[in-house]
Amino acid sequence: MTSLTYLVAYAAIIVFLLAVASRIIRYIKNPIHLRWELYPVAHEGGDRASYGGSYYEDVDWWNKPRHSSRINELKVMIPEILFLLAVFEHKRPLWYVTYPFHLGLYFVVLFIGLLGIGSISQLTGIMADTPIMTAVFAVTNLLGPAGLILTVAGAVGLLFKRITDPDLSNYSSFEHYFNLVLFIVTAGVGIITWLFVDPTFDMARTFVANFISFNFAAIDSSLFILQVLLVVLTIAYIPLTHMSHFFMKYFLYHDIRWGDEPNIDSPKTDEKIGIVLNYPVTWSAPHIAGTGNTWAEVATHNPAAAKEEKKE
């Protein structure tokens, strides 16, 4: 059973990485798209980001330096990521349950990261028995339970809302309920394991150390094995669902919503436009005159003029 647990854990991490990579690669491989930005664009420089202004507010904008500010971008991104500001501002009742859920997950991710640091120290002896590592252990011991409790509380709240709020229930499918139950069970088992089997997370840290050193050492507790299996399967499952938004959001914001880069003397963009204008068009409506013609040919065809010529 122990070996199987390790093997499932490796497989799950591989599935997770492949699923994330596949979504990202699929997006990146898409051809250039039209601009479809939406203001406020966070990286606008000066005070423009604060009121939603853009470089189009300047006369001769293409001859002027465009001011882009990473700080302005972070001023929007960090509160959005840390506090889910959009939900806070536009759907407060949902925020009360979705925020604990997401905060719980953030804590759990940090907790796993700290377990990793602890286990590396355990394996290599680096900084072992130093105040820094004592602090890491202490924070791990705080974040783990806090994250698990918040996750369960948030997921229970979300489940309740999804069932009772007609605004949400009409749009919820089996997958929504399944996902929330999965989080409740996984984090719930985590809490039980912490309370009754591994209160100091030593067992968890040792498992991570064994995992990263490919040491299939025995695991004594069935409950702990169950917890490991649930956690890794949940990790593998997340990017296969709409929860992929946790990383795809980067592209939705940076490439689409804030994608305001104009095409000025950009051979790279022109090359990309050249590629798509040579794609074949097969839209069937009569005015398109598609059926295998390229976009360049279709776009330079005037169906109204063709109609007139026919009449003559």
Add this chain to the structure above:
Amino acid sequence: MVKRLKINDISKDTEQLTSVANEDLMPLPWDIEEKEWEPLSDDIKEKYVCILDDTMILPIPKPKTKEEEDELVKKFLAGMEKLFSKENNWTFLSMIETTMENCAKCNTCSDACHQYEASGKNEMYRPTYKSEVFRRIYKKYIKKEPLSGLRNGNVDLNWRTVARLGELAYRCNVCRRCAQTCPIGVDNALVAREIRKIFSQEMGITTPELHDKGSMLQLGVGSSTGMTPMVVRDNVDFIDEDFSEELGVEFKTPWDVEGADILLIHNAGEIMSWPDNVAAFSLIFNRAGLSWTLSSDIAAYDSINYGVFYDDVQAARTALIHAQAAKKLGVRRIVLGECGHAHKALTVIADRILPPGLQVPRESCFPILRDIVKSGKLNLDPSRNDFPVTLHDPCNVTRLMGIIKPQREIMAAICPQFREMVPHGVHNYCCGGGSGYAIMSRNTIHEWRNKIAGRKKIEQILNAFSDCRGPEQKKYVCAPCSNCKGQIRDMIERYELLEKENMTYAGVVELIVNAMPDVEHEVIIKWEEGY
């Protein structure tokens, strides 16, 4: 009729799925008796599918046989397949795919939608309703996800589903206010536009106003107004003469000036419906000493590009013609007049359509006007505009292009009683005429526009003038966009706001001209019937 709609109700075999009763409408800040919906005529019902709600925008021919019903579904799926292919939809593939895959269905966007709110939160008009139906079809029939029904929810795909989805795509102004609130970046307004594209580009079903009398007429004779190059020159010559006389100052609009600095492109609707706007531009640009011209090339005297509302190919064709006209004249830049969607179409959308040889710089008129006003060249007298003025922000100019301050700097300089609507700028509400509604008045569409699509805007306007209500005080709604002006004109008429509130509307340039000390006062701006 179904009271609380479920997703799968869209496929139901009912004559009309929903209706917005007067008592359900969002209340307005004054007593107004709303008319009942006029019934659609039997003739319309006989010819077209009218099974969604109280109106019909997209004329889908009514299938007469089972084969025709099946054909409708088949064609829709064929179009949907193409919508998710890079060859046919490189333009929006990244956006529509990510919207399909990442929505958490949290409905954070719902309350941002003016139509949803105005309809009394009728489920049909929730931004996510159409998207959810569309997503379920996509996952099951296009992506063919295993266990799709179980995972994502089911929807019965029949001809009614398809027809209602097509119609529902025209219950959205594509103002993208919903997208602005989405924590993830999902764009439910885009879904409406992409459904419109399937109907147009694959099924050949479009609204006559946007297609036959819109983009096709523009590509054919040069303008959706039907004006040929000769007619448009005659009309503008007449405007020059007429307004020179009325305003008491001579001016002449230049045509086809090779090598001019600016090619100004108006929405030709201005020439027909709001000639004061055309005259005002000519007067301001001449007095500012700009080197500028209009073009009489086919379609280059009409900045409209209705393709951006429903058809990528038509959008690309129109943008190419505009850029070609500028190249031919050898101008340094194209400047867009007061038309929101034309702004976005030619500056933002066309940016990745135009090949290198046609990349003529394109910009908005508002920063230029701001610089002219602030330069002092026109010697403007703000006291001539001493009446309450509020500013409507066209979505395409503000939320979709980020041009917020220039208009406000002009207002601050020449309108002593300027007041903002709440909210405004990038968070504004659509006028209700966006994405082509403003030019539609068939059957009960006008009623839909006034009662529901424009309801939030009229509430905002009334609230902006809450300190000066009544007919004693003149009021001015500045709406610097042709489509928005058309919608606001109709609402002012519908709610009798000229009579009851002494309210008129026009653009930014009319206010600038009205502030010119040597120009006949309040000729360019009128508070009278039939304006």
